[in-house]
Amino acid sequence: xxxxxxxxxxxxxxxxxxxxxxxxxxxxxxxxxxxxxxxxxxxxxxxxxxxxxxxxxxxxxxxxxxxxxxxxxxxxxxxxxxxxxxxxxxxxxxxxxxxxxxxxxxxxxxxxxxxxxxxxxxxxxxxxxxxxxxxxxxxxxxxxxxxxxxxxxxxxxxxxxxxxxxxxxxxxxxxxxxxxxxxxxxxxxxxxxxxxxxxxxxxxxxxxxxxxxxxxxxxxxxxxxxxxxxxxxxxxxxxxxxxxxxxxxxxxxxxxxxxxxxxxxxxxxxxxxxxxxxxxxxxxxxxxxxxxxxxxxxxxxxxxxxxxxxxxxxxxxxxxxxxxxxxxxxx
Amino acid sequence: xxxxxxxxxxxxxxxxxxxxxxxxxxxxxxxxxxxxxxxxxxxxxxxxxxxxxxxxxxxxxxxxxxxxxxxxxxxxxxxxxxxxxxxxxxxxxxxxxxxxxxxxxxxxxxxxxxxxxxxxxxxxxxxxxxxxxxxxxxxxxxxxxxxxxxxxxxxxxxxxxxxxxxxxxxxxxxxxxxxxxxxxxxxxxxxxxxxxxxxxxxxxxxxxxxxxxxxxxxxxxxxxxxxxxxxxxxxxxxxxxxxxxxxxxxxxxxxxxxxxxxxxxxxxxxxxxxxxxxxxxxxxxxxxx
Numbered sequence: 001x002x003x004x005x006x007x008x009x010x011x012x013x014x015x016x017x018x019x020x021x022x023x024x025x026x027x028x029x030x031x032x033x034x035x036x037x038x039x040x041x042x043x044x045x046x047x048x049x050x051x052x053x054x055x056x057x058x059x060x061x062x063x064x065x066x067x068x069x070x071x072x073x074x075x076x077x078x079x080x081x082x083x084x085x086x087x088x089x090x091x092x093x094x095x096x097x098x099x100x101x102x103x104x105x106x107x108x109x110x111x112x113x114x115x116x117x118x119x120x121x122x123x124x125x126x127x128x129x130x131x132x133x134x135x136x137x138x139x140x141x142x143x144x145x146x147x148x149x150x151x152x153x154x155x156x157x158x159x160x161x162x163x164x165x166x167x168x169x170x171x172x173x174x175x176x177x178x179x180x181x182x183x184x185x186x187x188x189x190x191x192x193x194x195x196x197x198x199x200x201x202x203x204x205x206x207x208x209x210x211x212x213x214x215x216x217x218x219x220x221x222x223x224x225x226x227x228x229x230x231x232x233x234x235x236x237x238x239x240x241x242x243x244x245x246x247x248x249x250x251x252x253x254x255x256x257x258x259x260x261x262x263x264x265x266x267x268x269x270x271x272x273x274x275x276x277x278x279x280x281x282x283x284x285x286x287x288x289x290x291x292x293x294x295x296x297x298x299x300x301x302x303x304x305x306x307x308x309x310x311x312x313x314x315x316x317x318x319x320x321x322x323x324x325x326x327x328x329x330x331x
Numbered sequence: 332x333x334x335x336x337x338x339x340x341x342x343x344x345x346x347x348x349x350x351x352x353x354x355x356x357x358x359x360x361x362x363x364x365x366x367x368x369x370x371x372x373x374x375x376x377x378x379x380x381x382x383x384x385x386x387x388x389x390x391x392x393x394x395x396x397x398x399x400x401x402x403x404x405x406x407x408x409x410x411x412x413x414x415x416x417x418x419x420x421x422x423x424x425x426x427x428x429x430x431x432x433x434x435x436x437x438x439x440x441x442x443x444x445x446x447x448x449x450x451x452x453x454x455x456x457x458x459x460x461x462x463x464x465x466x467x468x469x470x471x472x473x474x475x476x477x478x479x480x481x482x483x484x485x486x487x488x489x490x491x492x493x494x495x496x497x498x499x500x501x502x503x504x505x506x507x508x509x510x511x512x513x514x515x516x517x518x519x520x521x522x523x524x525x526x527x528x529x530x531x532x533x534x535x536x537x538x539x540x541x542x543x544x545x546x547x548x549x550x551x552x553x554x555x556x557x558x559x560x561x562x563x564x565x566x567x568x569x570x571x572x573x574x575x576x577x578x579x580x581x582x583x584x585x586x587x588x589x590x591x592x593x594x595x596x597x598x599x600x601x602x603x604x605x606x607x608x609x610x611x612x613x614x615x616x617x618x619x620x
Binding site: 050056058103106107110111113114115117118119120121122125126129130243244247250251254284286287289290291293294297298301 | 368417602613
């Protein structure tokens with residue numbers, strides 16, 4: 001019975017997600033709704049490192065941007081199949097993550113954070129300098145959104161809502177894949193490294209190798225998210241590879257909550273809502289976002305996960321009033 | 332002396348100048364990193380703030396020298412307040428939140444600079460006494476550039492003497508080494524953090540002040556310099572003044588020379604150098620851990 005309840009309980013967040021996917025286009029513009037799921041993929045990929053492996057990468061935009069530019073260039077110049085562009089973006093993100101991860105994981109803690117950041121800026125400078133290919137600071141315009149050709153049927157994703165459904169579907173597939181990763185024996189080793197790396201190493205695990213693989217997986221999914229982003233706006237802005245994007249991902253993941261698999265998704269929803277609300281009102285909107293960051297850090301630290309737990313705890317206390325569950329209750 | 336050799340020599344000197352600037356920023360960063368255990372993402376913003384305060388002070392008082400002295404003091408005061416009232420309450424929450432806070436501060440300061448001084452850059456003249464250039468035999472070199480080299484060297488030397496020869500410097504080094512032991516000896520470790528943060532930030536501001544007449548002022552100058560500061564710390568080793576100077580100069584000269592011969596590749600070359608050092612000496616050039 002308990003097992004059954006556990007299994008049903010495991011499905012609840014997924015059901016909530018599907019409902020959210022279905023109602024979101026009614027609440028906001030399709031572009032904004034699509035952006036939510038793009039960043040949800042990115043935040044989930046990032047949380048594989050921060051929440052599950054205990055690695056704070058401050059350079060996630062490197063892989064996001066790599067994927068965006070890879071897919072953008074392939075779609076513009078080669079007119080490839082959208083799914084091929086996504087696969088190429090994931091591959092490119094993973095490859096870049098393999099190289100950067102190999103270098104950065106040699107250093108731990110603060111150095112790791114600083115190095116991922118420094119490499120992020122390097123990637124930015126490369127894109128900035130190679131303006132004949134990438135469009136430099138103006139971004140890479142004219143990214144097409146060709147139909148998804150699946151032999152038996154062709155899915156036209158040019159309209160906003162069709163692309164929204166396409167991205168939602170990819171998001172769900174990514175979320176399921178990442179959930180499988182964190183629940184796998186591999187994912188459990190990552191969590192062991194997070195809890196106590198020395199002990200995990202003493203058990204015989206090559207912790208550096210595990211961290212490198214986690215980094216590559218995270219980079220691949222981030223690259224995929226980048227490709228979705230470029231196709232959404234028809235342009236790859238240079239912001240996709242800018243360090244502020246890396247910082248924003250850290251923010252949305254922390255505010256959503258790193259201790260829960262679904263937390264970063266909530267953070268992505270909140271962040272996109274915030275950015276969309278303030279950016280249309282004032283050109284200097286990053287100032288407002290920065291102030292909200294500070295507010296959240298001081299007064300809302302546990303993130304939405306903690307709010308959820310508190311609300312849940314309160315609900316449980318209210319419904320169980322008069323019949324204390326544990327014997328040592330004072331009243 | 333032929334043309335190429337002169338060009339290389341001038342670029343080498345330029346590299347030393349910018350290298351000393353990197354060293355100043357890097358030492359400030361490594362001090363904060365060693366004491367507070369956070370990579371200060373606001374470091375670049377404080378560097379930019381120093382430069383813009385100089386601009387304002389020169390505009391108001393007309394004196395470059397006064398601005399040069401007062402701008403770092405203002406940044407010191409601001410940072411001490413920031414550390415005491417905003418960062419200190421965050422220590423129990425863990426370093427991730429402190430880091431995120433410095434990131435937010437960096438964004439806020441950058442946006443405030445754009446709001447207060449506008450998105451367009453400024454240039455600022457060196458003081459009258461340092462205008463013109465000095466004849467160094469084979470070539471002449473801007474007097475102000477030489478001043479920056481000597482001034483930053485003097486400041487770093489002063490800091491080094493403070494760290495190595497004074498009681499407070501010894502406490503500071505002990506704080507970088509072992510915080511628990513220092514506070515067990517009855518020293519207020521939090522006050523040490525506050526002073527260290529203020530000192531590190533004012534070094535960044537001083538670097539911003541010194542570079543302003545050479546490179547001019549841009550709202551994004553802080554962000555542009557931050558990766559170099561991080562590279563200096565990563566290459567030089569944690570809390571290591573000598574390492575920061577060496578790393579700063581290596582990076583400055585490499586950047587300057589590649590700018591001459593392969594302008595597009597100068598930034599990439601620096602990260603290449605960093606990658607090689609990390610592959611061969613993961614603990615940094617002079618780092619013990």
